[in-house]
Amino acid sequence: xxxxxxxxxxxxxxxxxxxxxxxxxxxxxxxxxxxxxxxxxxxxxxxxxxxxxxxxxxxxxxxxxxxxxxxxxxxxxxxxxxxxxxxxxxxxxxxxxxxxxxxxxxxxxxxxxxxxxxxxxxxxxxxxxxxxxxxxxxxxxxxxxxxxxxxxxxxxxxxxxxxxxxxxxxxxxxxxxxxxxxxxxxxxxxxxxxxxxxxxxxxxxxxxxxxxxxxxxxxxxxxxxxxxxxxxxxxxxxxxxxxxxxxxxxxxxxxxxxxxxxxxxxxxxxxxxxxxxxxxxxxxxxxxxxxxxxxxxxxxxxxxxxxxxxxxxxxxxxxxxxxxxxxxxxxxxxxxxxxxxxxxxxxxxxxxxxxxxxxxxxxxxxxxxxxxxxx
Numbered sequence: 001x002x003x004x005x006x007x008x009x010x011x012x013x014x015x016x017x018x019x020x021x022x023x024x025x026x027x028x029x030x031x032x033x034x035x036x037x038x039x040x041x042x043x044x045x046x047x048x049x050x051x052x053x054x055x056x057x058x059x060x061x062x063x064x065x066x067x068x069x070x071x072x073x074x075x076x077x078x079x080x081x082x083x084x085x086x087x088x089x090x091x092x093x094x095x096x097x098x099x100x101x102x103x104x105x106x107x108x109x110x111x112x113x114x115x116x117x118x119x120x121x122x123x124x125x126x127x128x129x130x131x132x133x134x135x136x137x138x139x140x141x142x143x144x145x146x147x148x149x150x151x152x153x154x155x156x157x158x159x160x161x162x163x164x165x166x167x168x169x170x171x172x173x174x175x176x177x178x179x180x181x182x183x184x185x186x187x188x189x190x191x192x193x194x195x196x197x198x199x200x201x202x203x204x205x206x207x208x209x210x211x212x213x214x215x216x217x218x219x220x221x222x223x224x225x226x227x228x229x230x231x232x233x234x235x236x237x238x239x240x241x242x243x244x245x246x247x248x249x250x251x252x253x254x255x256x257x258x259x260x261x262x263x264x265x266x267x268x269x270x271x272x273x274x275x276x277x278x279x280x281x282x283x284x285x286x287x288x289x290x291x292x293x294x295x296x297x298x299x300x301x302x303x304x305x306x307x308x309x310x311x312x313x314x315x316x317x318x319x320x321x322x323x324x325x326x327x328x329x330x331x332x333x334x335x336x337x338x339x340x341x342x343x344x345x346x347x348x349x350x351x352x353x354x355x356x357x358x359x360x361x362x363x364x365x366x367x368x369x370x371x372x373x374x375x
Contacts, residue, residue: 002319003312003327004344006051009302010212010245012158014051014326015095017319018340021248021306021328022056022101022161022216024067027368032059032072034081037368039088045333046093049341052326053089053096054161054214057103060148061141063116064169066105073102073148079155086156099159099214102148104141106130106169107178108254118172118179118186125254138185138195141169145199146206149213159212159245162199167253170196171218174235177226178253193238200242214304215239216248219291222256233295240299248304248328249288249295285314293323304328311351312343334360335371 003017027037038055045053058073059065065072072078082100089098107117107130115123116137117130133141145162152160164170172178173195179186185194196215203213217239219232227235236247288307296303305324309315315327332339332354342348353373360371 001312001316001344003315007302007325009052009214009326010159011210012052012097012099012212012245014097016049016051016340016344017315017326018050018052019248019304019326019328020045020050020053020333021330022054022163023330023334023369024057024070025055025369026067026069028069028071030069032065032070032074033078034071034085038071039085041368042085042098043088043092044337046089046091046096048333048336048338049344050093050096050329050333051340053093053098054101055085055098056101057105057163058100058148058152060102060104060144063112063114064104064106064109064141064144065112066103066109066168068111071100073100073151074144076151079151082151082155082157090156097158099161099212100152100157101161101163101216102145102152103163104144104169106167106172108167117169119181121178121180123167123255132181135183135185142195142198142202146202149203149211150206153207153211159214160203161214161216161248162196163216164196165216165218165250167221167255170199171253174217175221175226175253176231177221177223189234193235196239197242200244204243209243212245213243214246214248215244216250216304218251218253219249219288219295220251222252226253229291229294232291233298236295237298240301244301246302246304246326247295247299248306249291250306251288251291285309285311286318289318289323292318296323302326306330308356310354310356312348313350315343331356331360331371334369335373 058071107123109115115130116133120132122129149160218227221227286309292305302325304326306328332352335354
């Protein structure tokens with residue numbers, strides 16, 4: 001099986017083609033520290049056979065925290081806990097690698113008194129308008145991402161991933177829908193790319209080229225005036241030339257989930273993985289695959305595909321056609337953390353137990369991430 005074959009991301013050799021996509025767990029302490037619950041979650045995932053684990057949404061700044069009990073990486077006294085996490089994954093993962101996702105939630109923060117973003121564009125999900133960042137605010141955020149990367153390396157992570165999708169801060173800078181600045185960080189394509197360009201260059205200067213830097217981007221905001229396929233192809237091509245180790249593609253902003261199916265205009269789409277659109281057939285799996293096929297043609301780094309993928313036969317087809325290099329799973333691994341081992345050992349069904357009901361998203365309101373079908 002192709003999915004069992006190793007492949008490199010930057011200088012990292014990943015033992016197979018399965019990646020655990022970054023996921024908010026609602027399981028850190030109140031002040032963002034690694035807990036026994038997080039250690040348990042990731043120990044189980046590491047044992048399950050996935051090749052690369054990406055713990056999700058580690059906040060690089062206090063003004064970038066978006067959700068309760070979110071992992072934080074904005075101060076040095078967090079490094080020992082983060083190191084315990086990497087040591088656990090490395091010890092129990094039989095060669096599994098780990099790269100933490102660095103995040104600033106921007107306009108998608110649900111509880112901060114003052115929310116910052118590239119521009120003051122109303123956010124209907126939370127019924128608020130963020131404060132537009134000043135140049136000095138942007139400089140502070142760039143430094144925070146670079147320092148977060150430094151802490152990640154000191155804690156033993158094999159790499160980092162920049163969270164640049166779903167309307168979060170970096171995504172907000174990339175999208176013309178949320179970035180309406182008129183200075184060097186807004187307006188034309190080059191200016192909207194600037195913050196990511198500066199974070200990448202400064203991180204490489206500090207940590208060297210052998211430390212893998214991945215990025216996750218929107219291929220479509222599903223909002224008029226936002227990122228679409230044409231724009232995301234330009235972004236991906238630029239990121240590839242910039243030197244990123246791999247590109248994971250996703251789509252939508254939180255705001256998209258407030259729109260109707262007719263407004264979005266794609267009958268089979270499941271915006272931000274919400275379950276109000278039916279994706280219960282194989283034909284409707286892998287809803288980002290049409291984008292992957294186009295983006296894969298123009299980039300020179302591995303492409304990571306996520307989104308509604310639930311069948312081993314489809315995964316093999318995608319990899320055989322070279323429409324993606326890695327398959328990223330979130331919800332299937334919430335229900336079956338040992339799914340990669342089942343598929344690789346031939347002991348699992350072709351289609352996983354996860355039905356993409358997205359009930360796990362609702363479970364986060366009450367506590368740590370979990371599958372409601374198993375409760």
